[in-house]
Amino acid sequence: MDATILGAAVINGLLLGGSYALVAVGLTLIYGVLHIINFAHGSMLMLAMYGVYFLLVKAQVDPYAAIPLMVVVMYAAGYGMYRALIGRFSHGKDENILLITLGLSIVLENIALFFFTGDSRNITVSYSDRMIELGPSLVPLPKLVSFGASLLLCAALAWFIARTDTGRAIRAVAKERHGARLVGIDVEKILAVSYGIGIACLGAAACLLVPMFYVAPTVGHLFVIVAFTIVVLGGMGSFLGALVGALLIGLTESLSGLFLGEALGQIGISLIFILILLFRPTGLFGGGR
Amino acid sequence: MSQPSHRLTRRGFIGAAAAAPVAFGVPTLLQAQARPIKVGLVHPITGFLAYSGGQCRMGAMMAIEEINAAGGIKSMGGAKLEALLGDNQAKPEVGVSVVEQMQEAGVSAYIGCFSSAVALPATQAAAKYNTPFVIDVGASDNIVNRGLRNVFRLKPGFNACVDDAIAGLGEINKAAGSAAKSAVLVHEESEFGTGTAKLLAGKLPSIGIEVREVMKHANPTRDFANLALRIRGLKPDLVVMSNYQNEYVLLARTLHQQKVDLAGMFSVLGGGFNYKFVKELPDVAQYMIDTNHWFDPTNARAQAMKKRVEAKGDLFTFEVYLAYNAVKFLADGMERAGSADKEKVNAALAASTWSDHFMPYGPTRMVNGQNTGGKAAILQASKTDIDVIWPTRFASTKAVFPKPRFS
Numbered sequence: 001m002d003a004t005i006l007g008a009a010v011i012n013g014l015l016l017g018g019s020y021a022l023v024a025v026g027l028t029l030i031y032g033v034l035h036i037i038n039f040a041h042g043s044m045l046m047l048a049m050y051g052v053y054f055l056l057v058k059a060q061v062d063p064y065a066a067i068p069l070m071v072v073v074m075y076a077a078g079y080g081m082y083r084a085l086i087g088r089f090s091h092g093k094d095e096n097i098l099l100i101t102l103g104l105s106i107v108l109e110n111i112a113l114f115f116f117t118g119d120s121r122n123i124t125v126s127y128s129d130r131m132i133e134l135g136p137s138l139v140p141l142p143k144l145v146s147f148g149a150s151l152l153l154c155a156a157l158a159w160f161i162a163r164t165d166t167g168r169a170i171r172a173v174a175k176e177r178h179g180a181r182l183v184g185i186d187v188e189k190i191l192a193v194s195y196g197i198g199i200a201c202l203g204a205a206a207c208l209l210v211p212m213f214y215v216a217p218t219v220g221h222l223f224v225i226v227a228f229t230i231v232v233l234g235g236m237g238s239f240l241g242a243l244v245g246a247l248l249i250g251l252t253e254s255l256s257g258l259f260l261g262e263a264l265g266q267i268g269i270s271l272i273f274i275l276i277l278l279f280r281p282t283g284l285f286g287g288g289r
Numbered sequence: 290m291s292q293p294s295h296r297l298t299r300r301g302f303i304g305a306a307a308a309a310p311v312a313f314g315v316p317t318l319l320q321a322q323a324r325p326i327k328v329g330l331v332h333p334i335t336g337f338l339a340y341s342g343g344q345c346r347m348g349a350m351m352a353i354e355e356i357n358a359a360g361g362i363k364s365m366g367g368a369k370l371e372a373l374l375g376d377n378q379a380k381p382e383v384g385v386s387v388v389e390q391m392q393e394a395g396v397s398a399y400i401g402c403f404s405s406a407v408a409l410p411a412t413q414a415a416a417k418y419n420t421p422f423v424i425d426v427g428a429s430d431n432i433v434n435r436g437l438r439n440v441f442r443l444k445p446g447f448n449a450c451v452d453d454a455i456a457g458l459g460e461i462n463k464a465a466g467s468a469a470k471s472a473v474l475v476h477e478e479s480e481f482g483t484g485t486a487k488l489l490a491g492k493l494p495s496i497g498i499e500v501r502e503v504m505k506h507a508n509p510t511r512d513f514a515n516l517a518l519r520i521r522g523l524k525p526d527l528v529v530m531s532n533y534q535n536e537y538v539l540l541a542r543t544l545h546q547q548k549v550d551l552a553g554m555f556s557v558l559g560g561g562f563n564y565k566f567v568k569e570l571p572d573v574a575q576y577m578i579d580t581n582h583w584f585d586p587t588n589a590r591a592q593a594m595k596k597r598v599e600a601k602g603d604l605f606t607f608e609v610y611l612a613y614n615a616v617k618f619l620a621d622g623m624e625r626a627g628s629a630d631k632e633k634v635n636a637a638l639a640a641s642t643w644s645d646h647f648m649p650y651g652p653t654r655m656v657n658g659q660n661t662g663g664k665a666a667i668l669q670a671s672k673t674d675i676d677v678i679w680p681t682r683f684a685s686t687k688a689v690f691p692k693p694r695f696s
Contacts, residue, residue: 005519005522008514012514118337118340119343124569124572129546222511223511258519262507
């Protein structure tokens with residue numbers, strides 16, 4: 001194997017992992033606090049991607065410039081969805097939340113199919129095909145930007161959770177819901193805020209993904225299945241875990257694609273998933289529960 | 290003395306209008322009017338092939354509306370075609386279930402199924418009832434190779450498309466002084482991609498093109514950067530692709546971004562090669578070559594239909610005109626059969642010499658359900674349009690081959 005190709009594959013894997021981290025970080029936050037896997041995560045990402053697409057096509061808003069708007073809109077959507085649907089109909093049962101998010105994902109996907117049809121859409125922006133020389137490989141600028149942004153996003157979230165009052169309340173609710181209620185924390189509000197932040201991450205992720213990826217009603221599946229694996233690998237609820245897990249998964253996918261062929265590239269991801277479940281079910285950075 | 294008024298009041302008119310059918314025996318006339326002929330449209334309206342399924346349905350509906358507006362099937366007393374709309378979800382088992390449901394609803398013929406994977410079991414299910422099934426899109430030759438007497442396909446199949454692609458590419462390459470001497474084949478993992486790549490790998494050497502490697506990828510694939518690296522390492526003159534829409538576009542985009550220098554990018558039934566691709570990613574699409582089903586650009590009716598479709602904001606993709614022509618072919622068979630009797634319609638379709646289409650085909654000639662008069666066209670994208678470059682007699686422009694290099 002040519003060392004140049006190997007080096008380029010490593011760089012590509014890390015950058016790919018950066019894109020995955022964008023999606024995984026919100027998922028891990030929602031899991032960490034609500035203790036449920038958010039099945040609607042992929043569908044919300046898809047909706048956010050359509051939002052970014054239409055902002056560009058209809059209002060000429062550049063995807064990167066749309067980040068603040070999309071983060072706010074998606075936060076509001078997530079918060080509202082929790083308050084209006086998930087919190088109200090779950091009756092405090094985790095399994096109900098699971099079913100509601102699953103139902104939501106089906107409904108959202110079909111609504112998207114109805115309004116946007118099954119057609120996939122691509123955009124061209126001035127920097128879509130701008131390439132940066134990075135060692136042995138040519139890297140598209142959007143991929144590099146999304147990598148940097150995912151590092152920033154993880155750091156910002158970790159800071160927010162560690163240093164702000166809301167962050168402290170989120171940690172309290174995540175650890176001991178009844179205790180948090182006893183010390184005067186509005187648990188329902190914090191759960192909605194956490195869900196909102198998790199979904200807001202998707203707003204940023206969508207802005208970073210659209211310049212390099214197509215938009216279609218089923219696009220969420222592509223990322224969310226990998227994101228589930230990353231969350232399990234990194235440790236459910238850990239931001240650092242989500243980032244490291246995403247980079248490891250990106251690297252695994254890239255290298256197994258290179259050595260085993262693109263058709264078998266996914267095998268590496270599944271193998272890692274099985275090994276983690278067998279030998280370290282709490283994940284790389286997850287504490288025992 | 291007052292005269293009785295003969296002025297027709299509004300109330301009187303309504304009353305008279307209501308009584309008229311009874312007085313003049315209109316119910317008898319209604320009974321005599323030909324019963325509509327139910328045509329089942331079995332397409333993927335949801336799922337990962339939803340766009341293509343929707344396009345097929347649009348084309349089929351346009352044909353049905355046109356036939357009905359022109360007086361229906363005249364030999365059957367002007368019987369109108371009535372569409373039964375089905376969604377096969379791109380799943381074989383759902384396709385079979387849709388066929389069975391339509392059978393119970395009294396369907397006379399089917400049009401479908403876009404994907405070969407659904408067409409194979411769906412046509413078999415229809416064969417139990419001997420109901421005519423016209424394939425609009427579906428490339429696998431196994432659809433018509435199983436001896437089912439109710440299955441017909443107007444468009445050329447897999448093997449014929451590959452043969453046309455090889456013949457056309459050979460001529461284009463020869464005209465360019467044999468600019469392409471080697472190729473790498475990239476295909477998706479299902480029957481469509483694997484089958485096409487296998488056929489091409491066997492036939493490319495016959496036109497002087499050596500196959501350096503055949504690369505398979507999964508559906509869906511999120512990233513083609515490594516594959517582009519491997520292709521660059523192999524330094525082929527041609528990359529030959531057979532994949533579905535999303536992977537086709539992503540691979541083309543990656544090769545363009547990675548500035549992999551090639552004489553050309555060539556595909557057979559390339560999933561993403563369409564007007565939308567040219568419109569959305571003109572720099573990527575430019576100079577790409579595809580062998581596909583295409584309308585005859587010199588035919589005025591084809592151009593008029595293209596305008597009608599585009600006026601609605603839709604794209605005139607191959608699904609639209611293949612489904613349209615499939616319905617027209619079926620209607621011609623029913624017209625000649627003079628009855629919706631399945632045996633008679635099957636016999637009429639098998640003996641069809643229909644030529645009132647706008648495809649670059651000759652008259653229809655069915656051999657075991659496959660039209661041997663069909664032909665694929667070779668197309669090339671410019672930054673703004675798609676042109677036919679082969680067969681020469683239908684060509685709207687000359688091929689740009691080899692394409693300009695990045696370096």
